[in-house]
Structure formats: structure tokens, C-alpha cells
Amino acid sequence: MSEATIVSVTLEEPVIRGEQTIAELGLRRPRSGELRGLSMIDIVQLKIDAVHELLPRITVPPLTLPEVHAMSVADLFTISTKVADFFIPKDQSGLPSE
Numbered sequence: 001m002s003e004a005t006i007v008s009v010t011l012e013e014p015v016i017r018g019e020q021t022i023a024e025l026g027l028r029r030p031r032s033g034e035l036r037g038l039s040m041i042d043i044v045q046l047k048i049d050a051v052h053e054l055l056p057r058i059t060v061p062p063l064t065l066p067e068v069h070a071m072s073v074a075d076l077f078t079i080s081t082k083v084a085d086f087f088i089p090k091d092q093s094g095l096p097s098e
Contacts (some may be wrong), residue, residue, distance in 0.1 A: 005029040006060060007082050013072040015063065026060030029077065029086045044087050046080040054083065055092060 006026045006077075015022040034057040042050035071079075076080045 001018070005086075007085075009075075009079055009082055011072075011075045012078075013075055015067050015071070017064060017067065022061065022063075025063070025079070027082055027086075028058045030054065030058050030083075040087060044084045046077070046084060049074070051080045051083060055079065057084070 004075075006028050009025050009027060011023055011025060034054070036053055039047075043054060052065065052068050056063055056065055059068075067097050068076075
């Protein structure tokens with residue numbers, strides 16, 4: 001298995017976890033099993049419930065669902081568009097190949 005594609009996102013409002021501050025988040029290209037129970041159409045359409053459910057599965061470091069729910073709207077939008085880019089075929093996306 002090849003190394004997963006990870007895209008970095010700098011957060012406008014860092015996630016605070018105890019004494020740890022997460023100012024940059026990695027997003028891994030999801031595998032089909034991580035999409036279980038989700039609609040790819042909902043994710044690509046940036047539907048909040050679908051993105052909220054997916055992010056704890058693909059963030060590095062892994063975020064909890066409450067942390068995702070507390071995320072700023074600007075950060076959630078930025079992250080959502082990066083996630084939607086994962087659904088574009090690699091040869092059209094500009095993302096690095098796995």
C-alpha cells in the first residue's frame with residue numbers, strides 16, 4: 001500500500017486540546033471504508049453533517065467530533081473544499097499522486 005496523500009491546512013482559529021494547540025491540520029485522502037455511511041455527493045456538496053462525520057476519520061492529528069463541531073465556519077469551509085478536492089481524479093486535481 002502506498003503512502004496516503006496528506007494536505008496541510010493552517011487554521012485561522014487553532015483547536016485547543018488541553019494544553020495542546022493545533023494550528024495546522026493534515027487531511028488524508030479517504031479510503032472507501034472511511035466513507036462508510038456517508039454520501040459522496042453530500043461531501044462534494046460540502047454538506048456540513050457529512051463533513052462533520054468524515055473529518056474525525058481523516059484528520060492528522062485525529063480530531064474528535066466535538067472539536068469538529070466547535071471549529072470556526074471559515075476553517076470548516078476551507079477544510080471542506082480541500083476534502084472535496086480528494087474526489088477529483090488525480091490527473092485533474094493537481095494533488096500529488098499516492
